[in-house]
Amino acid sequence: MKPFVLLSLSAAAVFAVSLAAQAPAGSAAAAPSPAAQANPTPLKPTGGRGLTEVHGIKVGQITLSERPTGCTVILVDGEGVPGGVSQRGGAPGTRETDLLDPLNMVDRVNAVVLSGGSAYGLEAATGTMRWLEEHKMGWPVGAAGVVPIVPSAILMDLGFGGMPKVRPTADCGYKAAEAASYAPVAEGNVGAGAGATVGKMGGGAMKGGLGSAAITLPNGLIVAAIVAVNAVGDIIDPETGQVVAGIRTEDGKGLADVRKLLRSGNLGRRPAPRAGENTTIGLVATNARLTKTEINRVATMADDGFARAISPSHTMGDGDTVFGLATGKWDGQANVSVIGALAADAMAEAIVRAVSKAETLAGVTSAKELGTVPARIK
Numbered sequence: 621m622k623p624f625v626l627l628s629l630s631a632a633a634v635f636a637v638s639l640a641a642q643a644p645a646g647s648a649a650a651a652p653s654p655a656a657q658a659n660p661t662p663l664k665p666t667g668g669r670g671l672t673e674v675h676g677i678k679v680g681q682i683t684l685s686e687r688p689t690g691c692t693v694i695l696v697d698g699e700g701v702p703g704g705v706s707q708r709g710g711a712p713g714t715r716e717t718d719l720l721d722p723l724n725m726v727d728r729v730n731a732v733v734l735s736g737g738s739a740y741g742l743e744a745a746t747g748t749m750r751w752l753e754e755h756k757m758g759w760p761v762g763a764a765g766v767v768p769i770v771p772s773a774i775l776m777d778l779g780f781g782g783m784p785k786v787r788p789t790a791d792c793g794y795k796a797a798e799a800a801s802y803a804p805v806a807e808g809n810v811g812a813g814a815g816a817t818v819g820k821m822g823g824g825a826m827k828g829g830l831g832s833a834a835i836t837l838p839n840g841l842i843v844a845a846i847v848a849v850n851a852v853g854d855i856i857d858p859e860t861g862q863v864v865a866g867i868r869t870e871d872g873k874g875l876a877d878v879r880k881l882l883r884s885g886n887l888g889r890r891p892a893p894r895a896g897e898n899t900t901i902g903l904v905a906t907n908a909r910l911t912k913t914e915i916n917r918v919a920t921m922a923d924d925g926f927a928r929a930i931s932p933s934h935t936m937g938d939g940d941t942v943f944g945l946a947t948g949k950w951d952g953q954a955n956v957s958v959i960g961a962l963a964a965d966a967m968a969e970a971i972v973r974a975v976s977k978a979e980t981l982a983g984v985t986s987a988k989e990l991g992t993v994p995a996r997i998k
Contacts (some may be wrong), residue, residue, distance in 0.1 A: 644650040656796075660969040670805035670832025670845040670970075674905040676701070676947035679846065680800030681811030681830075687786040688981055689736035689777050692811035692830060692848065694797035694903055694945070699757070700769060702946050704916030706923040708933075709899060709940030715742045717941075722913040726769055730757050732841040732943045733772040733846050733965065734812040734901050737787030747793030759862055773941040775850040775899040777815030781982045799948035804874030805832040805846060807978035812848035812901065818975060819866035820852045820898060821878045821932070827986040828855075828866040831974030833966045839951050840907075847902030847923065849974040852932045852937045854878045857994050858928045858968050865975040865987040866992065872985075875992065879931055899939035899997035900926060902970065904912055905962040908954035919944030919958025925967025942967070973997055 662844025672679055676697040683690035705720045721724045733746050735741035749768040752758055758766030778784040796811070808815075813830030828851065834844035849855065854877065863875040870876075902923040906915075923942045926933040934940050944963070976993040981985040987993050 626821045627656065634860065643997045647725045649801065660720055661903040663929065668804070668834050669835055670807070671844045671903070671905060671928045673834035673836060674800045674803055674844050674947060675907045675949035676841050677905050677945070677955040678800035678802055678868040679805050680796040680798065681806060682792045682796045682799065683810050683814045684786060684788065686793070687781045687783045688744050688809060688815040689780070690740065690745045690779040690785055690811045690814045691733060691735040691788040691796050692846070693748050693793060693800055694732045695797055695800040696730055696848065696945060696947070700730045702727055702910060702912040703729030703773065703804050703943040704912065704919040705733070706919040706942045707940070708830045708923055710934070710936035712939035712941055713739045713742065713898065713899070714772065714941055715745055716769065716771040718920070719769065719880055720771060721915065722916055725753060726759060726914045728759065728769060728994050729771060729798065729945060731770045732903055732945070733770060733793055734903070735772065735774045736777040736812050736815050737774045738778050739776055740787045741774040742772055743790050744793030745770045747764035747790035747795070748797045751794045751797035761788040771943060773901040773939070773943070775812065775816060775848055775939070776897045777850060779897065780815035780817060789906040807831050807973055807982055809979055813978070815975060816848055816850035816852045817853055818849060819868070819878070821854070822867040822876065824868055824880065825984055826868070827975070827981055827984045828865070829978030831970040831972070831975045833969035833979060834971055835962050835966050841952060842907045842950070843904065843932040845902060845904045845963065847967060847970045847974055849898060849971050851900045852898040852931065852935055853930045853932045855971060855975045856929055856931050857972050858993070864972055864992050875990070883998070900933070900936050900971070901939070901941050902967060903945065904967060905945040906959050906963070907947050907950040908952070908959055910954055910956065910959070914954070915944040915946045918946070918960045918963050922963035925971065928964065929968040929971040939972070945964055
């Protein structure tokens with residue numbers, strides 16, 4: 621194991637001790653269950669159920685049959701929870717992100733929609749709003765009923781698989797909300813990640829996808845992530861530093877490693893990626909009780925997971941966006957810095973899982989086919 625991995629695990633152990641020390645006497649965090657004491661969850665991200673490990677979160681996905689694209693809906697139980705966002709990419713496609721600013725009034729989110737289809741895919745959120753309105757879930761507006769709060773972000777996949785006029789519509793968002801459940805999150809060529817590709821810094825591509833990961837501490841704190849990975853850059857496994865998917869070698873049998881190409885100046889010989897045809901979009905959630913300001917900070921810290929697992933990230937051709945939700949189902953004392961650090965770890969692992977679970981499709985090679993999937997994920 622490389623030295624930085626040992627340091628990362630040590631930091632996680634310190635975080636766990638810090639959280640336990642802060643927990644109120646008599647709380648679930650102060651006294652883990654006998655099962656948790658006997659079988660503590662490793663202090664590193666795992667697949668498990670993914671985002672639905674977080675109490676109060678459901679996930680529904682629709683993948684269109686006419687062309688590989690779709691949408692992923694993250695649905696919140698009850699009256700909504702505090703939400704936040706971090707948007708660092710240079711080519712974003714988003715909806716209702718301004719209301720997540722702590723300076724603005726609305727402090728509850730009912731759902732978040734991640735979608736393919738470029739800006740057309742923002743229509744999927746309209747369908748999710750319709751489903752929420754039918755179930756009387758949203759911001760109360762008196763006799764007029766409710767207005768569901770549904771932030772959304774899209775990725776560009778119109779060029780994948782032909783038929784660019786096939787893209788997620790409001791019907792997709794409605795059906796995904798209807799299908800939302802606490803079941804383990806499906807990964808790979810599904811939902812918003814169905815038509816995703818990666819490694820386009822040199823003009824080619826490998827298959828991207830959707831991934832999810834969770835970290836559960838013995839004291840009951842849960843931090844999890846879900847992400848649709850359509851990055852212009854390579855996907856790097858932070859545990860080993862190895863490329864999992866990205867720019868191929870000229871013979872197509874291996875990975876060229878964009879980091880080496882950039883430093884050598886050899887990238888210029890390859891076709892440049894077309895701006896705006898990429899974007900990684902995701903969400904982190906925790907069962908901790910946080911304010912709107914605090915969950916915005918967690919989303920900002922979680923964005924570091926992009927930088928750890930995507931090289932380069934946050935480019936002019938990516939609309940990288942991370943949402944955050946805090947369900948407040950855990951009664952321990954929340955430490956925002958700890959939760960944000962864990963969120964970055966969970967996000968990085970979810971990114972690696974996204975390309976590792978993807979299958980070769982429409983002639984675009986997957987990490988599975990190339991044999992580069994990390995052993996812990998196989």
